[in-house]
Amino acid sequence: MEVFFYYAILIVLISNFIFERWLDYLNTTNWSSELPPELLGIYDKDKYQKSQKYEKASHRFTLVTETLGFIAILLIFATGGFGWLDGIIRSRVSNPIHVALAFFAILGLVTEIVSLPFKWYDTFVIEEKFGFNKTTRRVFLIDQIKGLIIGAIIGGIILYLIVWIYLIAGNLFWIYSLLVIAIFSVFMLLFYSSLIVPFFNKQTPLADGDLKDTIRAFSNKAGFLLDNVYVIDGSKRSTKANAYFTGLGRRKRIVLYDTLINDLDKEEIVAVLAHEIGHYKKHHVISGLFFSLMTTGLMLYIFSLMSSYPAFAQVLGSNVPSFHLALISFGILYSPLSLLFGLSLHCLSRRNEFQADRFAAENYKGEYLASALKKLSINNLSNLTPHPAYVFFHYSHPTLLQRLKKLAEIQ
Numbered sequence: 001m002e003v004f005f006y007y008a009i010l011i012v013l014i015s016n017f018i019f020e021r022w023l024d025y026l027n028t029t030n031w032s033s034e035l036p037p038e039l040l041g042i043y044d045k046d047k048y049q050k051s052q053k054y055e056k057a058s059h060r061f062t063l064v065t066e067t068l069g070f071i072a073i074l075l076i077f078a079t080g081g082f083g084w085l086d087g088i089i090r091s092r093v094s095n096p097i098h099v100a101l102a103f104f105a106i107l108g109l110v111t112e113i114v115s116l117p118f119k120w121y122d123t124f125v126i127e128e129k130f131g132f133n134k135t136t137r138r139v140f141l142i143d144q145i146k147g148l149i150i151g152a153i154i155g156g157i158i159l160y161l162i163v164w165i166y167l168i169a170g171n172l173f174w175i176y177s178l179l180v181i182a183i184f185s186v187f188m189l190l191f192y193s194s195l196i197v198p199f200f201n202k203q204t205p206l207a208d209g210d211l212k213d214t215i216r217a218f219s220n221k222a223g224f225l226l227d228n229v230y231v232i233d234g235s236k237r238s239t240k241a242n243a244y245f246t247g248l249g250r251r252k253r254i255v256l257y258d259t260l261i262n263d264l265d266k267e268e269i270v271a272v273l274a275h276e277i278g279h280y281k282k283h284h285v286i287s288g289l290f291f292s293l294m295t296t297g298l299m300l301y302i303f304s305l306m307s308s309y310p311a312f313a314q315v316l317g318s319n320v321p322s323f324h325l326a327l328i329s330f331g332i333l334y335s336p337l338s339l340l341f342g343l344s345l346h347c348l349s350r351r352n353e354f355q356a357d358r359f360a361a362e363n364y365k366g367e368y369l370a371s372a373l374k375k376l377s378i379n380n381l382s383n384l385t386p387h388p389a390y391v392f393f394h395y396s397h398p399t400l401l402q403r404l405k406k407l408a409e410i411q
Ligand SMILES: [Zn+2]
Pocket: 275, 276, 279, 353, 356
């Protein structure tokens, strides 16, 4: 059994890596120095060339980091590194919950430290070179520390509860832990904007003026309270612009980046807002939550059936079965299935984006949304011609050209 698991894990790790690199490679075959005709006249040649260079730089960066990550995990796995770490912790700590917490804390901290220079390079070399970066070194370092502390607190609490349930609930482990995850997900949807975001960004109500009046007129008509529209200081870190809808019930909110407000005209901003209201009207947050809880439930159920196999720990170099080692072995073996679920979630999300676009076109004006999407794509140097296979597996949003085409059909 152990030998079977050993090769199964190796095969999954290697084929995942090859598959992802193959998708990346397909994307490079779609690079084109020709501007798509839909954008002629609005995308100048120099800027388009810059977007191609940005695409290439990002591709190289991903190739290097993913390859190093792959080699690292392969080495740790082949040398029994996970079992070794487990043994060291066990020689000092006896409570199984504390062993699991220490195990993931050390893994998390090491991953964080090792990935720090790469995040630094991405922010201060690549993003800087293409004019996106606004993050100061101070903000960058404080972000990392805050992220680490918040992640440790939230992750620690969830992990503590789940390992505790694992140790006492037997066959019903998957139901109780799914319940914990569901309650936590709803809690995060309700309070993420008011509890977590303020550690990193300022969110303010729209300033009085022409824009606010125009937005009020539209949001009244669409039945969305203006009090739930916020502006966030995204410009503190990057020139890239965005907007999103989050939350549930009375705690729903639409968040517009200050960069978006600077980049777009008034009508275009209202069109983006209309798209976000579309997400709310079509209940996309709830359907997304429901779908991800279904897939998490299935994963927990299969995990609860298999996690007691001693081979899950043995294959990682330990003779003591445990929740955390089983989670690592299982996580790797399960990854082809989670790829499949991720893919379905992306399909659902792309369908939702089309629905929100349609809502904006029917309730406001499609041509303003189209021009907003074009401007955002150009300013963010988005890849205009990703390979369809790459889009199918990895894109949560349809491509710009797909969205423009659908918007034109609605008109
Ligand atoms: Zn959207």
